Amino acid sequence: MGPKVFETAAVCSDPARHDVSLAHKAGADMGEELQKADEYLQKHRILELFNDLCASLCFHKPGDVRGFLLQELQLREREGASAGNFEDAEIKAVFNLADLMQMGVISEVQARKALLSLANSQKQKEDVEAIELPPEIDETIFLQKAKDALQFR
Known part of the structure; x- marks a missing residue:
């Protein structure tokens, strides 16, 4: 010891x-x-x-x-931090990428994924996840929802 x-x-x-x-x-x-x-x-x-x-x-x-x-x-x-950087033509291009069959409409799931691809901040992602979307979305509605959810200038 x-x-x-x-x-x-x-x-x-x-x-x-x-x-x-x-x-x-x-x-x-x-x-x-x-x-x-x-x-x-x-x-x-x-x-x-x-x-x-x-x-x-x-x-x-x-x-x-x-x-x-x-x-x-x-x-x-x-x-706030949610002002976006995309123009209408770019948002429409994202819609067209989601509309692979060129039907003129995309599903709510496709629209949300496309909108999330445009989000460049956590706040924008949260806004996209919270936004109410119809079951089918055309380019005009998609453009408006993108502007609403992402507050694009």
């Missing part, structure tokens, strides 16, 4: 082990700080905002990037 007590005392008094335990504790603190930062980013949807802004930049390709970003942020402040 005596030698084990000395071994334990030696381990606890070993300076190298003390440094390792401090580094481990610092790593745990750093992990906790990273977790807090990640929670903050998720809570305020910062990564989603940056993704939306980058998508809007790529879509519009403005000459004055800073001015454009300022306008986009002001728009989001007024209208």
Whole structure:
């Protein structure tokens, strides 16, 4: 029994082990700080905002990037994060992709999948999932539902 007590005392008094335990504790603190930062980013949807802004930049390709970003942020402040970036022709193209048989109508399931493909934020996805759709949807109704659910400009 005596030698084990000395071994334990030696381990606890070993300076190298003390440094390792401090580094481990610092790593745990750093992990906790990273977790807090990640929670903050998720809570305020910062990564989603940056993704939306980058998508809007790529879509519009403005000459004055800073001015454009300022306008986009002001728009989001007024209208929320759900303003869309697609034009009518692009929405109609998505409808036509869903209407593979070229019947002029698609089912509610096809329409919802097509609308989800246009959603570029979590809020838009939630709005698409919540929107009421008729069993069959033509291009005109699809265009209107896209504008309603996704709040396209």
